[in-house]
Amino acid sequence: MAKEKKKLRLVEPPADAETRIHDDHHLSVRLWLRMLACTNRIENVVRQNLQARFATTLPRFDLMAQLERAPQGLRMSELSQRMMVTGGNVTGITDGLEKEGLVVREVDPADRRVFYVKLSTEGQRQFRRMAAEHEQWVIELFDGISVKHKNQLVELLGEVKQHVR
Amino acid sequence: MAKEKKKLRLVEPPADAETRIHDDHHLSVRLWLRMLACTNRIENVVRQNLQARFATTLPRFDLMAQLERAPQGLRMSELSQRMMVTGGNVTGITDGLEKEGLVVREVDPADRRVFYVKLSTEGQRQFRRMAAEHEQWVIELFDGISVKHKNQLVELLGEVKQHVR
Numbered sequence: 001m002a003k004e005k006k007k008l009r010l011v012e013p014p015a016d017a018e019t020r021i022h023d024d025h026h027l028s029v030r031l032w033l034r035m036l037a038c039t040n041r042i043e044n045v046v047r048q049n050l051q052a053r054f055a056t057t058l059p060r061f062d063l064m065a066q067l068e069r070a071p072q073g074l075r076m077s078e079l080s081q082r083m084m085v086t087g088g089n090v091t092g093i094t095d096g097l098e099k100e101g102l103v104v105r106e107v108d109p110a111d112r113r114v115f116y117v118k119l120s121t122e123g124q125r126q127f128r129r130m131a132a133e134h135e136q137w138v139i140e141l142f143d144g145i146s147v148k149h150k151n152q153l154v155e156l157l158g159e160v161k162q163h164v165r
Numbered sequence: 166m167a168k169e170k171k172k173l174r175l176v177e178p179p180a181d182a183e184t185r186i187h188d189d190h191h192l193s194v195r196l197w198l199r200m201l202a203c204t205n206r207i208e209n210v211v212r213q214n215l216q217a218r219f220a221t222t223l224p225r226f227d228l229m230a231q232l233e234r235a236p237q238g239l240r241m242s243e244l245s246q247r248m249m250v251t252g253g254n255v256t257g258i259t260d261g262l263e264k265e266g267l268v269v270r271e272v273d274p275a276d277r278r279v280f281y282v283k284l285s286t287e288g289q290r291q292f293r294r295m296a297a298e299h300e301q302w303v304i305e306l307f308d309g310i311s312v313k314h315k316n317q318l319v320e321l322l323g324e325v326k327q328h329v330r
Contacts, residue, residue: 144328163309
């Protein structure tokens, strides 16, 4: 059962996800680890900035972003599905935001067993302020990449997204 | 202070990170949300497969992957830095893996206050079995993308990685 082939061939000090790349790794694994490394770096910058500027976390920001996009409100199950980052307990985050008056839970008039979560007016205001800065951080992070290369990446990643569906 | 500009223009039912894209969003934000959407989809498949096939989690797999790449062992601080996924408490994961005999903690003979974490022989064996399957999943996930496009992506993401450094 155990693979006998020795896979460890150290070439340089490891630094991130790509440290997992061995010479015989398939191109797809190389691509995946590079995607992960890039996403992880940008995510870390965004996390640090959210903490430093707004004393908030990425899962909280992500949850508010999903609600901003759904002014009609979302059920908890829909909200969980749409979250883009892990590491957050959706119920716990919602409770916290509700306590701070940034989101509200509303009963569905058509089915009183169902709750919808929405941004409060204050939540909308706070989110827009964060989103505007977030946009600036991202623009700065990708500043060194040409428009041509960014467009190519958007297109190629669109293909990836379609295939992974 | 509050932004007056109305940003909500719903065009289709939202499904993932890209639901945050508004017409006036900068190309960089579009690119970032697409990267996040792709990474998230692939990560979810990998998480589900790790759970179904090995009853393990992505942070555990990630931690073991970092240790496999560092046969000399890693301090806890180094290990934390190298982790590619969030949502895991490195000390907690290490404790769990140690209890199962998959990692060992060793005292640095040069400085007895310092501990190194290493994969045990059994940990190496288990990791290699998981890594071989993981490689297959990733190959399958990217199966529909041409080698040319994969190479383009590796190159363009390399540029991103450099700039975000």
